[in-house]
Amino acid sequence: xxxxLCCFVLCVSQIAMAEKALHLFNWNxxxxxxxxxxxxxxxxxxxxxxxxxxTEEMMAKLLAGAGDYDVxxxxxxxxxxxxxxxxxxxxDKSKLSNLGNTAKGFLDKAYDPGNVYSLPYAFTTTLVGxxxxxxAELGINPSDWSIIxxxxxxxxxxxxxxxxxxxxxLFGAALKYxxxxxxxxxxxxxxxxxxxxxxxxxxxxxxxxxxxxKELTVGNIWVAHGYSSxxxxxRADAAEAxxxxxxxxxxxxxxxxxxxxxxxxxxxxxxxxxxxxxINFMMAPENAAELTNVVGTGNPNAAATPFIExxxxxxxxIFPNDEVQKSLETVSARNAKQRRLINKLWTExxxx
Amino acid sequence: xxxxxxxxxxxxxxxxxxxxxxxxxxxxxxxLENWRRLFExxxxxxLLIKSLTYALLTTLICxxxxxxxxxxxxxxxxxxxxxxLLLVILPFWSNFLVRIYAWMIIFSPQGALTxxxxxxTSALGLEPISLMFSSTAVITCLVYVHLPFMILPLYANLExxxxxxxxxxxxxxxxxxxxxxxxxxxxxxxxxxxxAVLVFxxxxxxxxxxxxxxxxxxxMIGNVIKQQFVESRDWPFGSxxxxxxxxxxxxxxxxxxxxGRPAGEDNGKK
Numbered sequence: 264x265x266x267x268l269c270c271f272v273l274c275v276s277q278i279a280m281a282e283k284a285l286h287l288f289n290w291n292x293x294x295x296x297x298x299x300x301x302x303x304x305x306x307x308x309x310x311x312x313x314x315x316x317x318t319e320e321m322m323a324k325l326l327a328g329a330g331d332y333d334v335x336x337x338x339x340x341x342x343x344x345x346x347x348x349x350x351x352x353x354x355d356k357s358k359l360s361n362l363g364n365t366a367k368g369f370l371d372k373a374y375d376p377g378n379v380y381s382l383p384y385a386f387t388t389t390l391v392g393x394x395x396x397x398x399a400e401l402g403i404n405p406s407d408w409s410i411i412x413x414x415x416x417x418x419x420x421x422x423x424x425x426x427x428x429x430x431x432x433l434f435g436a437a438l439k440y441x442x443x444x445x446x447x448x449x450x451x452x453x454x455x456x457x458x459x460x461x462x463x464x465x466x467x468x469x470x471x472x473x474x475x476x477k478e479l480t481v482g483n484i485w486v487a488h489g490y491s492s493x494x495x496x497x498r499a500d501a502a503e504a505x506x507x508x509x510x511x512x513x514x515x516x517x518x519x520x521x522x523x524x525x526x527x528x529x530x531x532x533x534x535x536x537x538x539x540x541x542i543n544f545m546m547a548p549e550n551a552a553e554l555t556n557v558v559g560t561g562n563p564n565a566a567a568t569p570f571i572e573x574x575x576x577x578x579x580x581i582f583p584n585d586e587v588q589k590s591l592e593t594v595s596a597r598n599a600k601q602r603r604l605i606n607k608l609w610t611e612x613x614x615x
Numbered sequence: 616x617x618x619x620x621x622x623x624x625x626x627x628x629x630x631x632x633x634x635x636x637x638x639x640x641x642x643x644x645x646x647l648e649n650w651r652r653l654f655e656x657x658x659x660x661x662l663l664i665k666s667l668t669y670a671l672l673t674t675l676i677c678x679x680x681x682x683x684x685x686x687x688x689x690x691x692x693x694x695x696x697x698x699x700l701l702l703v704i705l706p707f708w709s710n711f712l713v714r715i716y717a718w719m720i721i722f723s724p725q726g727a728l729t730x731x732x733x734x735x736t737s738a739l740g741l742e743p744i745s746l747m748f749s750s751t752a753v754i755t756c757l758v759y760v761h762l763p764f765m766i767l768p769l770y771a772n773l774e775x776x777x778x779x780x781x782x783x784x785x786x787x788x789x790x791x792x793x794x795x796x797x798x799x800x801x802x803x804x805x806x807x808x809x810x811a812v813l814v815f816x817x818x819x820x821x822x823x824x825x826x827x828x829x830x831x832x833x834x835m836i837g838n839v840i841k842q843q844f845v846e847s848r849d850w851p852f853g854s855x856x857x858x859x860x861x862x863x864x865x866x867x868x869x870x871x872x873x874x875g876r877p878a879g880e881d882n883g884k885k
Contacts, residue, residue, distance in 0.1 A: 319846040326848070422745050430846065468748045469830045483724050483747065603624070606847035607652070613834055613842060614658045 283308040285537050288325075288332040290524065291316050291473065292496060293385070295557035298550050306540055316473045317429045325350065330531040333538040338522045340431075342381045343374040343596040345527065351380040352528040358539045361546035361566075369523065369563035374596075381525035382542060385492075385560035388591060389432050389520040390580055392475070392494035392512040394485040397423075406513045408440035411488050412459050417466035423485040425478065428470035430609035431594055433460060435520045436488060445520055445592040448601045457608045461615060470613070476500065479510050490522075491580050495559025514580045518590030521583075523563070555581075620854040621645045630850055649851045653859070659839075663859065666836040669750070670819040673757040677765040677814045678807060680758070685769035685806075686799075689776075703766050711760065715827055718756050722747040722828065748830030756828055757818045764817075765810035772806025773799070808871045816864055836860055 285306070287294075291314040299310050313332070315321040318341050325335070330350065337345060345351050356362060359382075369383045393405045401419045409416050411426055427433055435445040437456035447453070468484060476493050478484040480500040487494075494512035501510045526545065528538045544550055552570030555562045561581050562571065576582055583591060597605065622645060623631040634643050653659050688699045706714060721728050724745060733743040746752055776799065784794045822837035829838075836856065843853030 317846065319848070323845045323848055422748070464831050467831045468745075481723065481725060599624070602847075603849070606849055610839060610842060610847065611656070611658060614662050614839060 283534070283537070285310045285334065285541055286313070286332045286533060287311065287541070288313045288315065288321065288335040290314065290336060292476070292493065293336065293524075293558060293560070295553045297557070298545075298553050301550070302541060302544050305544065306537060308537060317427075318431065319429070325529070330529045331533050332529055333532045333534050334541055335527050335529060336384050336524050337381075337527060338524050338594070339372065339374045340594045340596040342525050342527060345529075346375060346380055347596075350529055352530050352532060352535055353379050354382065354528065354542070355539060358536075359543045359546065361543050364546050364548060364551070364564050364566035366563055366565040372523070375525075381527045382546070383563035384524045384526045384545065385554055385558075385562060386521060386523045387490045387492045387560055388514060388580055388583065389427070389436065389489065389522065390491055390494065390512055390514050392479055392487045392489055392497055392510060394479070394482065394508050395511045396508040397485045405486075405511075406516050408436055408515045408517050410486055410515075411467075412437060412440050412463045414462055414466065417463055420485055421466045422468045423483075424467050424487070425469050425471040425475050425484050426467055426488040428472040430605055432488070432520060433470075434605060434609070435592075435594060436515075439515070439517045439519060439592075442517065446595045448597065448604075450604060453605060453608055457612060460612050464612065464615075480504065480506070482506065482508060491561070492559045495575075495578075495581065499559075512580055514583070514587060514590075516590075518592065521588075521591035521593050523593060616854045616858060619851055620649055620858055621647070622851050623648075624849045624851050649855045652852060653855055659856070662834075662839065663836055663863070666819055667863070669754060669757065669835060670815050672754055673761060673818045674765075674811050674815045676754070676758045677762055678811065681762060681765035681769055681810065682803075682807075685766050685773055688766075688770050689773035700770070703763050706763065712823065714760070715756060715824060718752070718759070719747065719827060722752050748828065748833065750829070750833050752828040752830075753825050753833045753835075756824045757821065760824070761814040761818055764813040768809040768813065769803065769806040772803050772809075776802055804874075808874055812868055812871050815867065819864060820860060 475487040476497045479497040498510040548566040551564035551567035820837045822841045843849045
């Protein structure tokens, strides 16, 4: 009997030990595997990851009650909404020794004045990734939103284009194509954007936010609307697989969406201490640099720059210079009425 | 859900309170707007019809494919029967999504199937075709996923048939077609109805397959419902659509149950 009890106690303690874990809710393909392994070694815990591929998807999951993640990586407009919902824990800055590494330009933004709840993780732009050989062969200019919206251009690449399955991103791109602001909530302008999208829709193969990296690398798709970090990966994958074509990406000249992703801790986090440890770890220069070197994100960490490969620093779609940055916009949170309108227009697009 | 369909959606998803107290007065805050939205354009109803067509087509193809197979299994010797049934159930051992991803590889423009088809189309002087992201891909996958649900009830029915009936018919001079059409087919109808319900209902509401294989115009009613609850966070309108779908499903099941009742029961009562 004693033996069995001993066994039982051992088992339980094993489970208790294994239970120390950091639950991370992050964008898909948005952290380097080596970084995760190093953090696991350092904290003696496991990192349990869950992924999302759209802001709305993440918000739906969090607000439906799955709020016990330790760290979430939401985009700036989602941070704003989560703060209003009283969903986040204020960050204990005294436990963050790497706080000074973040570039001043990325701190104290309107969505979280004073960075009470959030700290920048990385930034991406939403742009166009393309099959370099095919697009050159067809004489299409990839640095213009007409590549996914203009029917005369699309006629040449019918069925070889995917756009994001994400109302904010797609409406953002269409508004930019029309010369409006991404945060334009004028019903007339949004309807114009809807008309542009509906006219282009028959030429698109699919709404796709999750597997365009693969489709682009394999060569099934020639043009994809998506995140700069994903396109960076598609390019690397295509090169690694030795394809007879190459993948490249470029910012459209009309401007695009800039997404600043942040680290936050939900109120319901299971282990806020560990969460702070992770945030501090991600702000260390070499870890932040690894995110850029492996995943291809823009980096708000000033101290990380010397560790970033010079090749990547030169890519304007990942590290836009001041000139380019003027054409980029971040999405602000929409209120309920504005959201209802855009959702209605979006549902109509999907159904028609 | 019925209650939710009359409420407003909350600021950040979920539902808004259904009443508010203002100046000491109690005011209900309910609306018909969500239901009006369903009928103000024809797009939701036409999508519903499209989804019904997809599900019906899937069911029909499943019957056509499953019947010969179920008959073959039921008539094969005991030795092979268990093995054949095992083969029917085998796909369930792997995850549903994994199987859809496998179809994505088969349908991809680089895949052998599409390549082979395009050799034929180019020989005939036609444009190359694309299978991926099309309604053909959606229906093929729907049939593939739901086929076992048709085979198993059909087999269970066919297996119980009394072979002496067929022997008797043959003795009385019926040919093989007459044997099938006058005896086996009518007796197997309850199995077909049972299978049809098992195939039709899930394929009407499915969203994963159209999401992954459907392309820009391959979506079904299930996708729009999912979109309301997940991306749009508009629970009230999602409830409206779900209620409509549930009502239609219920009606069809009642119809099937009425049809599926063995004819003998009615005759017996007379």
